[in-house]
Amino acid sequence: MTDPIQHIQSLLPPRNTRRDTGEAYAPANIALCKYWGKRDTRLKLPVTGSLSVSLGAHGTRMTLRRAEADALTLNGEAVAPDSRTFRRLFAFLDLIRDPAHRLAIESHNTIPIAAGLASSASAFACAVKALESLYAWNLPPQLRSILARLGSGSASRSVFEGFVEWHAGSSPDGMDSFAEPLAPVWPEFRIGILTVSEAPKPVGSTEAMERTVRTAPLYEAWPKQVEHDLPRIRRAVLDHDFITLGETAEHNALAMHATMIGSWPPVIYWLPETTAHLHSVHRLRAEGLPVFATLDAGPNLKLLYTAEHEADVLRNFPMLIQIDQNPTP
Ligand code: 2P0
Numbered sequence: 001m002t003d004p005i006q007h008i009q010s011l012l013p014p015r016n017t018r019r020d021t022g023e024a025y026a027p028a029n030i031a032l033c034k035y036w037g038k039r040d041t042r043l044k045l046p047v048t049g050s051l052s053v054s055l056g057a058h059g060t061r062m063t064l065r066r067a068e069a070d071a072l073t074l075n076g077e078a079v080a081p082d083s084r085t086f087r088r089l090f091a092f093l094d095l096i097r098d099p100a101h102r103l104a105i106e107s108h109n110t111i112p113i114a115a116g117l118a119s120s121a122s123a124f125a126c127a128v129k130a131l132e133s134l135y136a137w138n139l140p141p142q143l144r145s146i147l148a149r150l151g152s153g154s155a156s157r158s159v160f161e162g163f164v165e166w167h168a169g170s171s172p173d174g175m176d177s178f179a180e181p182l183a184p185v186w187p188e189f190r191i192g193i194l195t196v197s198e199a200p201k202p203v204g205s206t207e208a209m210e211r212t213v214r215t216a217p218l219y220e221a222w223p224k225q226v227e228h229d230l231p232r233i234r235r236a237v238l239d240h241d242f243i244t245l246g247e248t249a250e251h252n253a254l255a256m257h258a259t260m261i262g263s264w265p266p267v268i269y270w271l272p273e274t275t276a277h278l279h280s281v282h283r284l285r286a287e288g289l290p291v292f293a294t295l296d297a298g299p300n301l302k303l304l305y306t307a308e309h310e311a312d313v314l315r316n317f318p319m320l321i322q323i324d325q326n327p328t329p
Contacts, residue, residue, distance in 0.1 A: 004043055004173035005095060005150070011143055015098050015135040020066045022134025026125035026158045027059035028111055030191060030302050032237075032249040032294065033230045034256045035153050035166065036222060037213045044153045045177050047213070048226035049168040051233050052157045053185060056325040058111045059122035059158070062130045067104035074107050092124060092151040096131050105130075124151025125158035145178035161185075163237045165230075185325045186240050190310055192320040194293075194301040196273040205297035208260060208267045216263035225255045246292030246304050253294040271299040277317075284316055291316075 002010075035050035072079040072086050079086045093103065107126070109119050125148045132139055139147070141159070145166075149156035156177075157164040162184040169177030203211070212219055229252045236245035260267040274295070281293045281303070291313050292304045303320060305313045314320055 007173060008146060009095065012096065013137050019134055019136060022064040022130045024126050024129030024133050025059060025061045026122045026129055027054040027056060027161060028119065028122040029054045029154065029157050029164065030294065032245065033226060033233045033252050036256045036259065037209055037219065038153065040174065041210065043174045044149050045174045046153055046166065046168050048223050049166055049230050051163065051165045051182065051230060053163050053191065054158065054161045055323050058323060060119060060126040061108045061110060062126045063106045064130045064134050065104045067102050070102050071104040072107065075109060089127065093127060095150060096147060120152040121154035121158040124148050124155035127151065128159065142178045146174065149177065165234065182234065183237050188307040190305045190307060191323045191325065192303045192313065193323065194277055194303060194317055194320055196271050196299040201269065201298055203267050208297055211267060212260050212263045216259050218259045218262040222259050225252065242306050243290060246290065249294050249304060250292045257295060269298050274299045274301065277301050280316065
């Protein structure tokens with residue numbers, strides 16, 4: 001069998017070498033049905049499918065320029081060539097760019113820093129789109145998503161806007177593992193971020209995921225959880241059924257955290273405030289306010305609610321950062 005990465009490279013069109021710059025934007029995304037665990041770590045093939053919602057104008061904007069040497073600035077600050085961020089990004093670009101091309105990259109995250117949202121999804125999705133702009137490509141959307149996936153699994157979803165589903169696929173070469181847009185964001189749907197800590201995570205999500213798959217007996221139940229949750233969430237998105245969406249998304253996130261806590265050494269991202277906020281969400285629901293929580297690989301919560309209850313949610317969580325999900329202009 002041809003190496004799967006070489007196969008993907010063979011599908012890339014000829015590069016237009018007349019352009020000197022490329023520019024693009026990609027939104028961050030929050031999974032409502034989570035991606036947790038790979039069946040192939042090199043190709044970033046997931047064990048299960050997942051479904052996310054993109055965060056409109058909160059994401060990564062990137063400009064690539066032909067240069068004498070590779071260089072990277074992040075929000076205006078130079079990133080050292082021996083740093084992990086630099087090496088990971090350029091190793092990824094090496095899969096796609098002309099080997100003779102050096103690039104100076106300016107990357108800007110438009111995600112509020114205090115929101116503590118991971119930026120790898122929007123960064124790798126944006127890098128693919130910026131290379132497309134540099135080389136004057138118009139890639140088939142599935143190939144764009146597959147390329148982004150090689151950078152970071154969740155980036156496969158960030159090449160699209162709105163509600164997006166990443167199909168797990170079953171092929172060993174991953175050519176059937178890509179994301180597709182499912183539906184636009186509905187106008188009444190709301191997401192807010194409850195920041196508990198902005199400190200770097202004790203364990204990165206790639207390592208945490210691998211540790212869970214390797215050591216957590218509970219992980220065996222995870223594909224069954226997704227088998228139940230993913231079709232329900234998909235249906236709820238299409239029907240604008242907020243309650244089913246909220247309940248299933250919260251259950252899915254808590255089940256994901258349960259698998260991590262059951263690994264060894266344990267991965268416990270929660271801080272005392274994480275639990276306190278979850279209890280508040282549950283108390284408010286018991287009092288009749290339809291608000292739900294989801295959590296990613298960190299201690300911060302994302303609250304799900306609708307426009308109708310926005311004022312009540314904000315009154316109960318004054319520190320909530322509301323995310324405007326309107327697609328980028
Ligand atoms: C997600 N997360 O579906 C899940 C939920 C975090 C919790 O995707 O190893 O940075 O680069 O494929 O995509 C974060 O993991 O991991 C993630 P890699 P990624 O959004």
